[in-house]
Structure formats: C-alpha cells, structure tokens
Amino acid sequence: MHDQSPLRAETWPMPRTCPFSPPPDYVGLREHPGLPRLTGPSGRTVFVAARHEDVRAVLGDARFSSDRSHPDFPWMRVGETVFPGFRPSLVEMDPPEHGPARRAVAGELARRVRDLRPKVQHIVDGLLDDVLAGAVPADLVSALAVPMSGLVLCELLGIPASDRQEFTANTTVLTAHDAADADRAESFRSLIAYFDALCATKMTERPEDLLGGLAGHQLFSGGEGRWAMVELCMLLVVAGLETTATTTALGVLALLEHPDQLALLTADPGLTPAAVEELMRFFSVAELSLIRRATADVEIGGTLVRAGEGVAALAAAANRDPAVFADPDTFDVTRDNRRHLAFGWGPHQCLGKNLARLELRIVLDTLFRRIPTLRLATPRDELRYVNGSAFSVSALPVTW
C-alpha cells in the first residue's frame, strides 16, 4: 500500500502547454507509485488514476459512483454546480437506475445513428459550400466544427428547421467558455423550456425519430418520463456538442501540422476510421467528466481508496501510457487504437461514440477531398486554446 501527502493543482483542469500534449504534470502522476493524491482549486482532495490499467479499473468498477448530487461528491473546481437541482440524465446515474435507462437510450440511439449518415454528409457539404463561397481566411471552428455538431444533434432530436437558429444560438452560448455565467444560465433555462415543449409534442405525435421512439418506452412516458426526456436532451447537448466540435477542429489542426500523416490519409481514405481513433486518443478532450466517488473500500493500483473518497481518472494520461501505446506522443494515423479510453470505459462508456465517429469520418474525408490545398492562415502557436470542460481551440483560421 502507498500513502503520501497530496500534491496541489492550482487550476483544474491542469493547463496544457502544447495543444498536442496532455498537461506536462500527467507524466509524473502516471509514474507515481500507487495512486497519487491531488488537491484541486475547490479544496477537495482526490486520488488520481493516470495509468491505463488504473483508469480502466476505476471506470469499470461499479463500486465507484457517478452521482454528483451526493454531498460528498469530489468536485475539483470551484462553482461546478452552475445549475443546482438539475441532473443531466445517464452520466450521473448509478445502479440500479442507470442500467435500464441506458439500455433504452442505447437501443434507440443505435437505430437513429445508422440512418443519419446521408444527413451528416448533407450538413457537411452545405457548410463547406458556404466556406468556399465566403471570405478567406475562414474560421473552421465557427463555420464548420460547431455548426456541424449542432445541426447533427438537431437531426438526431428531430428539431424542426424553423427552431434550429434559436436552438443553436442557445447551445453555442451554453458551451462557450468565454460566455458570462448569467448568459449561460439564461441559455440553459431557454433550452430546458424548449425541450419541455418539444418532448410534450413528441410524446403526443410519436414521430419516427429518437424522442418519438423513446416516448414509447415506459421510462419516458407520463409526466416524470417527460422530465427524464428533457434531462436526456440536455445531456446530449452537454456531452455531444463541444466534444465533437472540439475534436473536429483539433483534428484538422493536427493533420495540417503533420503533413506526412495527412498525405497517408488522402492517399488512402480507407485509413480514415483509424485516423479518427488516433485523433480521439491523441486529444482525449472529454476527460474531466471522469470523476468518481468510492462507495466501498477498493484497492486500485496498490492504493486503498476508502468508501467516500474521490478518484479522478485521467483518460488523456492513460492514452499516452507507454505500457499500452508504443511511442505514445507520436501522432500516427496507422496505429492500432483499440484500447484507447477517450470515450471512457465500463458502464458509462460514451453512448454517442458511433455518432461522433460518423461525424469525424465524414467531415475529415470531405474537407480534405474538397479543399486539398487547405492550410493554416495563422501559425499554430498564435492560436488561442481553451482549458475548459473540454480542451479546445477558439478559432482555426484557414486559407487555400
């Protein structure tokens, strides 16, 4: 057993100093014997799992709870509960509630995502038509990555065309890092009210879409069921938009900055699925959700985590673990990435991963096929990066 006094993190998430590398301190956390302890800016101390094996052990063990409404949940940042009383569905549920709800959503999602391929292609083509017809340089964050993930979510949720402008305006503010808290709270309230009305309609009309399909399920019927559906819609906004948009923008950046890898991809589009997995591993943008509270004494990596204590599982550190990935800091689109943990692991593993993959594959293939001379209009070091709930880049000016 290992015991030690806690390290301190002045900011959480820890800052990245290079867009292509996790925070430098992750190396020390991974190499630390046992699980190191870390005190975050909120004053809470958690154990840190940074090795691949330990991250999987934590995320795969049902004795670790995701219930953030518990008074002892180990928040790492100050002011994380911006919307008290609201619980964004699956991701914060524990057994026995989680399993049935997850199965209901997973079945419906899988069916709808299969049908979305032509729509995603249509959305990407439309956005690229506008980019090509617009001013140069173009910003691929605001002109492609963000609207793509927003419009795809509109398709998934069956949001009518007449509502999409206001819907995307609200989701953009909600997920923007530089938005004022008051504006984010206002967008949050507007989205809740919007989803409440939308879910009521879907429950009456039962259209052939995700919410129409869910309305037929016992868990999503009646007044409580409607609120459960609203919570699910909010989760899809929070979990699906920023992550996918960010990986798209950073993915384009990584390919432009690694021309040898881009050349491999453009010479053989069959490599795109592997390239997308490498981008997921390389950036691991969504690691901050992976915090848990032990509900029993559990030994992880030689350290005893006692009931009530918290663990932060660092997927970005695990995805650079040399015990699993050879030469882990090299960006290699031909790598075998079956073991990456960018979508989490275990009972809460990402339910939208196939949708994210579909979007990433289509957007990268289409972008580099239609604009083969694409290049950065601003040097990489002058771009503005954001260490928010997901690591991201604010704007990606490109020319061709």
Ligand code: HEM
């Ligand atoms: C690059 C894109 C994405 C990444 C990296 C990502 C990552 C993750 C991670 C790490 C988790 C696990 C959270 C935990 O264990 O606490 C998760 C859960 C989840 N994600 Fe994603 N996600 C992405 C895109 C999406 C999309 C597009 C959707 C749907 C529109 C989505 C829906 C969900 C849902 C519903 C869960 C909760 C599953 C559960 O708790 O049972 N994600 N995601």
